[in-house]
Amino acid sequence: MSNTSHSEENYLKAIFHLGSEGTQAVSTNAIARNIKTQPSSVTDMMQRLSEKGLVNYRKYKGVSLTDLGRDTALSIIRKHRLWEVFLVEKLHFSWDEVHDVAEQLEHIKSEKLVDLLDEHLGFPQYDPHGDSIPDKDGNYPSRDKQLLSQLPENAQGLCIGVKDSSASFLKYLDRNKISLGDKIKLLEREDFDNSLLVLVGERKLRLSQQIAANLYLKLL
Amino acid sequence: MSNTSHSEENYLKAIFHLGSEGTQAVSTNAIARNIKTQPSSVTDMMQRLSEKGLVNYRKYKGVSLTDLGRDTALSIIRKHRLWEVFLVEKLHFSWDEVHDVAEQLEHIKSEKLVDLLDEHLGFPQYDPHGDSIPDKDGNYPSRDKQLLSQLPENAQGLCIGVKDSSASFLKYLDRNKISLGDKIKLLEREDFDNSLLVLVGERKLRLSQQIAANLYLKLL
DNA sequence: ACATATTTTTAGATTTGTCTAAATTTATTT
DNA sequence: AAATAAATTTAGACAAATCTAAAAATATGT
Structure with a gap:
């Protein structure tokens, strides 16, 4: 097991991420776009x-992962996310x-290290982005979460994750003091642009549709 | 700076290690042997x-490192040794x-991480083997140390490092409960095979020439 | 100092991973 | 259903890093 190259591992990871929605096969172009x-x-x-x-x-x-491919992808994702925790916490x-x-560290090969x-x-x-970390056997908890943008008015929940984890989005959240664990209540939705008026803790904020479509909440 | 490949970095490290004795140029064969x-x-x-x-x-x-090559080698060695400390201490x-x-981790590229x-x-x-860790600018303390095998009779010192850091040698030291920081006194040298009778803490031990030629002491 | 041995370099091939451009297959449109 | 568009694959080239085998340069021994 595990004599996969750096590059092969990146492809497996991309296929896993692209395929985890449906059980559909993943297209060549989608993979190409994903890993540039x-x-x-x-x-x-693929051959x-x-x-x-x-x-x-x-x-x-198109392609889909075999069981072996899935296990390999999950082990990379496990490593990626553990390293992210290390970098933030320690x-x-x-x-x-x-x-x-973490993209570099995830390729280090040592079971003992992980x-x-x-x-x-x-x-x-x-x-740190709220994504769950697979255990040694590739099992990971799936929580029921919902995008803020899909909530009905007056619903509220705890912010438990982000869909987009790009630096620019995360920095936006920092500037607006929105963090994982915050309580968010949807006050009203503006029909014109789908922007939302929300309560983050005690603060009233207006969030654009794009922002709301990238915040995961656990309903309260 | 620092768009060196994994492989290039390994060569630079080898040249540094082989060349740090004299200021002589390092031979092609020596490098080949070193990195197999x-x-x-x-x-x-080299070209x-x-x-x-x-x-x-x-x-x-033969070859020698330029200033740039030396800086690069030292940054790899710094990373290698810091990671070793992390692995052992944490x-x-x-x-x-x-x-x-650590051979893998040393190639991770992130100044902030280091x-x-x-x-x-x-x-x-x-x-953990007693080798000194270069700082950000490539400076590292050089201590005066001596191989146990080169000590005169009745001299004593603290064990501060190993020359060979192969697993088999280190395991031998573990089995014989010899660690960095131990006080070692040379009681007598056997002329026939150059083996040594030593006092490690309170324990009398006989060490072969090969062992003694790989233990560094700081004289007391 | 000449012959031999050793070291080092060159030449040519291979593997991995990538690219561009052309060909082929599948999907969409009218 | 034929024509066109989009997606995918093939063919051929390239760079990095390695190898083997042969050639060239240097070192050594008597």
Whole structure:
């Protein structure tokens, strides 16, 4: 197990993220867009990953992960998210700075390292963006969460995650003092632009549709 | 700065280690032996590193590091040793297990990561094998140390480092309960095989020449 | 100092991962 | 259902990093 290259692992991760919505096969172009490469490179790689038994690939029909491919992808994601926790909790990175470094750290190969890191961090369940962390066996809790943009008026919940974890979005949240764990109540929706008037803790704020479509809440 | 590949960094590190004795140029074969590759691969790489201004290379005459190459090598070594401290102090790896993982971690590129890690660890001066850790600017303390094998009879010192940090040697030391910080006194040298009778703390032990030639002491 | 041995370099091939441009397949439109 | 558009694959090239085998340069021994 686990003689996958840096590059192969990135493809597996992309397929996992793109495919986790439906059980549909993932298209070549979607992968190319996701990892910023050319479609022809994706085709090449899919043929190699198929040889290795990591994906199911049918020409022109897209790919899906095999069980082995899924396990491999989950182990990369586990590592990525554990490192993110480490960077924030132990080294005091801010949540918008961790992604690029974690992208490198996730490829370090040492089972012992990952398991001891997990223990060192107290077996965290969620990373700094609210995404759940798979355990050694690839199991991870799925919470029921809803996008703020999809809530009915007067509903309220706790902010438990972000959909977009780009630095620019996270910095916006910092500037507006919105953090994981905050209580958010939807006061009213503006029909014209779908912007929302919300209560974050005690503060009234107006949030655009784009912002609201990237905040996950757990309903109260 | 610092668009060096994983592989280039390994060559720079090897040249640094091989060259730090004298100021002599390092031979192609020595590098090949050190990083377990073919001499022809070394030649190729030397030409590439020379292009990049990282080494001074003259055909058939060996190589030495330029200032830039030296800085780069020192930054890799700094990272390697800081990660080793992290693995031992925070994750409780034993000192014979850290090398392979640190070989991977040393290539992670993030200045912020290294500096925060350094701070998190309390700006350690030495790694778990007693080697000194360069600071941000590449400065590192050089202590005067001597190999146990070179001591005169009845001299004593504190064990402050190992020359060979292979797992097999370190495990031998563990089995014989010899650790950094122990006080060691040389009682007598056996002429026939150069083995030594020593006092480690309160315990009398006989050590072979090979062992004694890999233990560094600070004289008392 | 000449012959031999050793070291180093060159030449040519291979693998991985990428690209561009052209060809092919699938999807969409009218 | 034919024509057009979009997506996908193939073909061929390239760079990095490695290898083997042969050639060239340097070192060594008597």
